[in-house]
Amino acid sequence: MSLEELLESGGVPKREDFSQEDLAKLFRKYKGLQKKQERDQAFWAATNENLKIAYEKLDEQERELARTYAIIQDDLSVASKIQAALLPQPSAKIVSELELAVYHKQLAEVGGDYYDFFNTSSGGYALGVFDISGHGVSAALVMTYLKAQFMTILESLDSPKEIVEWVNNTSYEFLKTVKKYATVNFVVMNTNTLRYVSGGGFGLLLSGKCGSVFEKRDAFLGLRRRAFREFELPFRKGDLLALYTDGITEAQNDAGEDYSVQRLNKLIIKNAKKPVQEILDLCMEDYTRFRNKDSDDITLLILRKKV
Amino acid sequence: MAKKKDTTDLVVFGATIQGFAQACINLNIVAGAKAENLIGEIEVTGWYPFEKLREIEKVVFEVYENSGPILERVGMEMMLGWYNFGPGKEIIKKGVDFLHFQTGSQGYASVVKGPEKLVGSFNLEFLDEDSGRAKINSTTPFNKDMERGVIIGGMSAPGDLDFIDVKNDENPQIFRIEFA
Numbered sequence: 001m002s003l004e005e006l007l008e009s010g011g012v013p014k015r016e017d018f019s020q021e022d023l024a025k026l027f028r029k030y031k032g033l034q035k036k037q038e039r040d041q042a043f044w045a046a047t048n049e050n051l052k053i054a055y056e057k058l059d060e061q062e063r064e065l066a067r068t069y070a071i072i073q074d075d076l077s078v079a080s081k082i083q084a085a086l087l088p089q090p091s092a093k094i095v096s097e098l099e100l101a102v103y104h105k106q107l108a109e110v111g112g113d114y115y116d117f118f119n120t121s122s123g124g125y126a127l128g129v130f131d132i133s134g135h136g137v138s139a140a141l142v143m144t145y146l147k148a149q150f151m152t153i154l155e156s157l158d159s160p161k162e163i164v165e166w167v168n169n170t171s172y173e174f175l176k177t178v179k180k181y182a183t184v185n186f187v188v189m190n191t192n193t194l195r196y197v198s199g200g201g202f203g204l205l206l207s208g209k210c211g212s213v214f215e216k217r218d219a220f221l222g223l224r225r226r227a228f229r230e231f232e233l234p235f236r237k238g239d240l241l242a243l244y245t246d247g248i249t250e251a252q253n254d255a256g257e258d259y260s261v262q263r264l265n266k267l268i269i270k271n272a273k274k275p276v277q278e279i280l281d282l283c284m285e286d287y288t289r290f291r292n293k294d295s296d297d298i299t300l301l302i303l304r305k306k307v
Numbered sequence: 308m309a310k311k312k313d314t315t316d317l318v319v320f321g322a323t324i325q326g327f328a329q330a331c332i333n334l335n336i337v338a339g340a341k342a343e344n345l346i347g348e349i350e351v352t353g354w355y356p357f358e359k360l361r362e363i364e365k366v367v368f369e370v371y372e373n374s375g376p377i378l379e380r381v382g383m384e385m386m387l388g389w390y391n392f393g394p395g396k397e398i399i400k401k402g403v404d405f406l407h408f409q410t411g412s413q414g415y416a417s418v419v420k421g422p423e424k425l426v427g428s429f430n431l432e433f434l435d436e437d438s439g440r441a442k443i444n445s446t447t448p449f450n451k452d453m454e455r456g457v458i459i460g461g462m463s464a465p466g467d468l469d470f471i472d473v474k475n476d477e478n479p480q481i482f483r484i485e486f487a
Contacts, residue, residue: 025469028469028470028487029469029470031469031470031472031487032468032469032470032471032487035470035471035472039376039379039380039459042375042376042379043376043377043379043380045373045376046371046372046373046374046375046376046377047371047377049371049372049373050370050371050372050373050377053372
């Protein structure tokens, strides 16, 4: 029987089954396997050593990442507090004249939705709701910039058109440079009317038995150097005004449907006689039930002129 | 881009560089986009500056602390590719033929060109088939661990030898070969 046949037979051969040549071949094969094993061992030892070093490096990188993440989280936490502090408290005049409810939530620690109350140069007051493109730190920085611009110009102007145009003209180059823009809803309150400018902002006014939605087709802040249009609507005792950003209306449910402006406005109209905080709570409950997740910053202001 | 043979530069045949890169990929030394970059721009029939090979070699040095056994395995893997998917089967029929192929550096000369001083040689200086011993002297600029792997891989590829051992630990340029 040849060596190959002996190996294939599966049994344990006897010494006499092997020829001298078979034994020599077996010896060579054994030596060959030994060498191969030595080479394999060296290869795997080098590979294992390499893996060990790679894991150690990975560990160190993970620790570094955790340290960096903690620093960023600390910074964001401070930024979040700063941004919250920049949001306004309504003045005594506003509190005395308006019943007011606000829902404001940033998607991340800081964000680009922004609302504000201002005193006008003629002793009245104004409201602004803005949605800065993008989210996070960059949008929050633009928010502080815009706040400063509005605060500056409101010391000398009280026409919403002039105010918004001035802010747009002075901010245009800056916003273009940082590749940002912002929707604007700017409302100046008068005795029995309100005047507004809207570039992409959402507004619903319920005055007596009439309902009006804001004409919002003007440009966003920072998008074009163009004139804005000013509109005037009645705003008497008992009238209700809702201002909001698209964070609510563009949120989607599991079927991919938008919450929609129509749904929000319908809900506000249906509950218009209720206290503003109750209307706001109903809106947010309905929104929360509808949407599968928040996908944008959210701002909703509901106010009624006190009787 | 393939570079034409130029006697003033040390150049390596594209198939050799690609074989080296492919061996690194087969052994998972590099993967993903890095691997694609390694072989993507190499034309097998082109000639490339020797530095191109050094670049790939550098990847191994960067990744492995102990690169010797790895480069030896890369050399072996390269020659399996050369034998199974390249011209190897046409050139050698038995393991010992690979040694004959190195006579007068003919194997090496087919993949490296340039000024003699830079090219060096990879020459079979001694062969005794009966006792299973041989000696190759290498003055090439190639890594010697990889060349040891090339000899082992080239002799193993036909599958007729039971035992192959190549040592160059006394003098890296002198490869003492035992085989049976």
